[in-house]
Amino acid sequence: MSSYASQLHEEQQAVDRAYGRLDDLRAEMWQRLDTVRAAGSHGSPTQRSERDSFATMYENRLTQLRSVEDRLVFGRLDAKNGDRHYIGRIGLSSPDHEPILTDWRAEAARPFYEATPSNHGDIVMRRHITLSFREVVGVEDEVLDVHSDQVGQASSAGTLTGEGALLASLSSRRTGKMTDIVATIQAEQDRIIRSDMNRAVVVQGGPGTGKTAVALHRAAYLLYTHRRTLERSGVLVVGPSSAFLHYIDQVLPSLGETGVVSRTISDLIPGITATAGIGTNLYLCKIAMDIMAKHSPPDEDGVRIAELDEMSYRKQLWSHRPLTDFWRIGRGYEKKLEAAGLYTMGDIARCSLHNE
16 A cells, blocks of 8 residues: 555544544434424423424534535644644534544634644644545645654655645536635635624625635634524624525535524515626726616516626717716716716717827
């Protein structure tokens, strides 16, 4: 057996142990749920209420345990003293309370996302584990302490790599649904996810930069860290449309959280609509939203969306009045333009061509 194959075999044993414990917990929850259901509706109102509460608790736990099946284990941290901590979607312990898997949201898992060669504490190596169903198909190591023996061991085993896990995630098959990024969270994203709960956090970026994914992982982190507080108040995810909520609806369950409520703006406040503009540049996005979308009828989800490119902008809006409908043209600018005989965007465009 090659060095790399032996590494796969070693990690397979750890993964089998984690999945074995997961299966045991599922069976235990099923047994408890069956026992509660078998009691039927007998007893006093208090007893029936207690049974309903226990049944709900066991059902929720079963839902959580089913949701974390895919890629249950995805990482390992090696410390200077030889300790190893496996990182996964949820925390798992043996019946004797021996740690098997560390929840990715736990403080002990933070180095998996944030440790660097210049700031790694007592962690000497970070390992990424790739699974196909329950089978280990790849391991990749990032040595954080260049003076550690792990450098030579990882090099000889053929596991020493760089950003392999992230690149594999980017090239994975698309399913039409948003997936979690729990195995490839970058240090900058992790700092946002773990930022303090007692202040608003605004995540900005262009399309496809991971804003929604980071926000959902932050929700999962806050539920894990401040569960007692948030269970009383609840967590609400607001999306622009039901199509968007359907697109993201598997992310939080896959992170072990099933109690979050998702609603569109129109669900919360009937008659209030979400408006969006799509364009080939920022200006056209803004104009599409301000002039086109805001004056179009909403769809079944209460969403108004309009799209503009250079040609459709010319055809549809060059004769539009008043000019104050356009972005950054106030009444003062409009008066100056009118004094020059310019009443529309078409007039301004023709004047520009003439002056050239």
